[in-house]
Amino acid sequence: MHSPGHPLPIADVARNLGIRTEHFIPYGDDKAKVRLAAREASGRDPGKLVLVTAITPTDAGEGKTTTSIGLAQGLGHIGQSVCLALREPSLGPTFGRKGGATGGGKASVTPQADINLHFTG
Known part of the structure; x- marks a missing residue:
């Protein structure tokens, strides 16, 4: 399991x-x-394809990644076949300007280091 x-x-x-x-x-x-x-x-x-291309993050840092993960989890929960592709999060974390761009809490990407290498193709 x-x-x-x-x-x-x-x-x-x-x-x-x-x-x-x-x-x-x-x-x-x-x-x-x-x-x-x-x-x-x-x-x-x-x-079907859903693109999440731009969003203003909340004060808690919930933005495109968290929204995309939540959409995928929700669609999967109602029985849809889902594949989520997260590619090239914001460069902000690279320059120490904001959070990790990996979502948050139970809606986060693991392992976090892999998503922020900017080699996701």
Whole structure:
């Protein structure tokens, strides 16, 4: 059983999404690049896309990352198949200007160091 705060192995995530092993390239235990062929091989209609591109954070620091995680968790909770891709959070943390850009509380990215390396492709 999955324990909160610990990422699922990427092979389990891919399996849960119906992605066959030949359609993804793992980068360690918790990241992978998904080949375009996975979309055609799925046999499903293209999914819906929700972009969260700009938001003014609250005083508590809740912004795009927290909102995106909450949307994904909410959609998953009501039975939708969900895949969340967080890419290139704000550069503010790099320059010591604001929080970690990894969400907050139970709506946060783990491990936090990986999202802020600015090498998320």
